[in-house]
Amino acid sequence: MHAKLHHSLESKAAAREAQALLRSCVHCGFCTATCPTYLMLGDERDGPRGRIHLIKQLLEQGEATDKTRLHLDRCLGCRSCETTCPSGVEYDRLAGIGRTLIEQQQARPPWERLQRWGLRQVLPFRHRFTALLRLGQWLRPLLPRSLREKVPPRTTVTAWPARRHQRVMLALAGCVQPGTTPNTNRAAARVLDQLGISLIEVPEAGCCGALSHHLSKPVEGLDFMRRNIDAWWPAVAAGAEAIVMTASGCGSTIKEYGHFLETDPEYAEKARRISALTQDLSEVLDAQDLSRLALRPGSKKVAVHCPCSLQHGQQLPDSIGAVLRKIGVNLARTRDNHLCCGSAGTYSILQPALSRTLLDNKVQALTLDDPDCIATANVGCQLHLASQSPVPVRHWIELVEEMLGA
Template sequence: MQTNIHPKFEQRSDIDEAESILRSCVHCGFCNATCPTYQELGDERDGPRGRIYLIKQFLETGDISEVSQTHLDRCLTCRSCETTCPSGVQYGRLIDIGRDAMEHQLERPWRQRAMRWALRKVLPYPARFTPLLRLGQVFKPLLPGRLKAKVPEYQKALPWPVTRQPRRMLALAGCAQSAATPNTNASAARVLDRLGVSLVEAPKAGCCGAVSYHLAAHDEGLDFMRRNIDAWWPEIEAGAEAIVISASGCGAMVQDYGALLGDDPQYAEKAARVSALAKDLSEVLLQEDLSRLESAQSSVKTAVHCPCTQQHALKLNGTVRQILQQAGVPLAETQDDHLCCGSAGTYSILQPEMSQTLLGNKLQALTGDHPEQIVTANIGCQMHLATRSDVPVRHWIELLDTPSQ
């Protein structure tokens, strides 16, 4: 695809990368076949190929319309198109660049600006998000139906094992997950302890930066990344084997630290090291001797939901199913595994109509074989699926955290 970038964008440090991605697209349209929004709306501008043309037009003319902004906003950034693309177009990176440039060019209505600002100033900060979540949980019985469904049940944090193993790995505490489902990392710590690994959290590490970065606040997102690197670095220098991430959305972001901070002279080398150490929890377990774990001894028929970030960004489709099969968990058959559940970070809040449509489709695809529970690998998906699921939704690691340990 030939490009001619407008002079106003020439000073952007990422414009050459955007131009290279644009030129790699051969506009074949294979991506539309696996794009959730295109499949629902049938509008070329709501598929990857159409959005690539919208970004190209914007970067060449310097102008963006509210209509184009709407079509770009509807993108889930699920990256299913990347898995499908025969040319290896890095669509997720391109839309991040395009959205950031768009935010500087076209001012949003004040309601949109306020909502996006509030999401950036609350969700990434557990000290702010947790009290609001607890307040919602206390008054949940009084809330209207739709809002009530969005408030997860209170989860009492279970204890972590004593740090005793010679092998150590770091855990990303995260933001929403640490407040809403604290037992995800606690279960991971207990399972890894039985495998001879102590899992530890760095107290000063926090949000991975995805919320800010994907809301086109790139500098803010990069600051979160730098703070995490600073918090993890002493443990890395002390020999931590990996940074274990139990939320695949966060994992996809941390694995991009090296690329996103590649031009930062102070952090580039450290960021590359962090990205190399970042591992999804399922990836870590598959490298261990799982025979050392007791069987899950679960007779509960389980549907496995593989988040978009796990299968399309991390390229780990099927790892959770493989682990649970080894553990003896009876698995239900599912359909359309490549399609997004509609959570997509803040998408379920900013694009509620499309998000709910996709959620209904995903629950139908997950429950056709009548499972008794659903497991997933990402906190956003877990909370989103639970709002309308008729069966419990859990993180998969909890199935391996047997009571006898």
């Protein structure tokens, strides 16, 4: 597919990148068969092929309508289309450019601007978010059901093992996870400790930058990325062998730092190094000798939910299941594993109706074999699924940690 840039966009590097990305698309439509919003709404403009055509129109005409923005807003960013595409179209990057160009041209209605500004002022900052979360948890019994479902109960924090091994890996605390599911990284640290690896968090590292990027504030997102690189760099220079991601959404973004900062003369090389060091926790464990873990037999039947950011973003569709099978976990049958649960970062807040439909479908798909619990790999998915699931939803590493012997 070819687009001739409108004269007003010819000087914009992002528009030229979008023009180049468009060339890969042959408009075959294979992507529509795996697009959650197209399957739900049946509108060509709510599928990847239709959205690509809308972006092409934007590049050629120099402007877009509110309807174009509506259809791009409805995109989950799940990247299922990229997994399906036979031509290798980098749809996520293309859609991100399209959204940003429209955002630069058109002012949103006041309520939408306020809502998005509020999300950007709270969610990426762990202390702000946790303070508001604690208030919500205190008031939880008084909240209307729709809000109460979104506020997870407070968790008792467990211990972090002392640093005692020569092998060192870094963990990202992130922004939302420390307040909502604080034991995820602690469980990972205890499991890795049994394997002779010390996992440490660098306090200065925070939001990965994904939220700002997805809300069409790329410059702000790059600032978060640079802060993380600066925070991690001394430990990387000292020999940390990996940056371990327990939230697959963050992992998907950090593995692309090298792309996001490729034109930054100060950070380009460092960003490539950080991306190369970044591994999902399932990748790290799969590479270890798991027979070293003194594991008690697990009795639970577990339904595995592989987040979109892991199976489509990082192309690791069976990495959790592979590790759990290795240690003898009984895995439940599931269906429609390629479809999004509807969490998708801020999507559940900005598109609540579509998100809820996807959530209901996903819960049914995960519980068809009567599992004892659901295991996932991303905090957003975990909280979203737990809001409606009839069985507990846990990060998969907590299930492994529970199997550890004394």
